Amino acid sequence: MAKRPAKPRQLSALAKRRLDLEAVSLQPDAANLPMQQDIEVAREGQTREGRKVDTNLARRHNAFSALKIGMAHGAYDAARRFEMDLLTRHGCADRGRSLERVDCTAGPTTDKVIAAGQRVEDIQDRIPPRDFWLLCELIVPPIDRGTWRDHVQFICGEKHSEGQAACVRSACINLRDAYTAIERRTAA
Numbered sequence: 001m002a003k004r005p006a007k008p009r010q011l012s013a014l015a016k017r018r019l020d021l022e023a024v025s026l027q028p029d030a031a032n033l034p035m036q037q038d039i040e041v042a043r044e045g046q047t048r049e050g051r052k053v054d055t056n057l058a059r060r061h062n063a064f065s066a067l068k069i070g071m072a073h074g075a076y077d078a079a080r081r082f083e084m085d086l087l088t089r090h091g092c093a094d095r096g097r098s099l100e101r102v103d104c105t106a107g108p109t110t111d112k113v114i115a116a117g118q119r120v121e122d123i124q125d126r127i128p129p130r131d132f133w134l135l136c137e138l139i140v141p142p143i144d145r146g147t148w149r150d151h152v153q154f155i156c157g158e159k160h161s162e163g164q165a166a167c168v169r170s171a172c173i174n175l176r177d178a179y180t181a182i183e184r185r186t187a188a
Contacts, residue, residue: 088116126178
């Protein structure tokens with residue numbers, strides 16, 4: 001009598017997570033650490049955001065990407081624009097062609113950093129101080145408090161996940177409106 005082939009074992013969620021992290025060259029032992037829970041791994045052949053993934057990739061979810069679906073029109077784009085301005089102000093995200101500075105050293109150009117700093121200051125003048133603090137803390141946290149929800153709880157005092165999401169979405173709507181006001185001022 002022939003033996004029945006054994007059913008393949010179902011992998012536990014932790015074992016699957018370990019394999020996913022290892023596939024994108026991250027430490028598999030970190031699968032159960034709280035700081036690694038917001039990393040989304042997409043394996044080759046899977047579908048992500050309606051598109052087929054060509055290679056294994058990992059992306060850390062931040063507040064903006066986690067809440068993108070429920071945000072008001074234009075709020076997500078404003079958050080990403082502010083993120084780019086804030087990072088450029090810090091000299092971290094100059095993605096343009098590298099320009100040579102007067103002293104012939106590589107690095108972000110001074111004009112781009114100054115312009116980004118001016119845009120950040122314009123935003124700071126147009127949104128409530130708590131919203132500005134929250135957005136800055138979510139993008140460039142001075143202290144690692146854990147996940148983005150931990151940062152929101154520290155700044156807003158909100159313990160419920162729905163309330164934390166509402167705080168971030170509200171700040172992004174105010175940010176969108178501030179960018180709109182700045183664009184109207186410069187167009188006039």
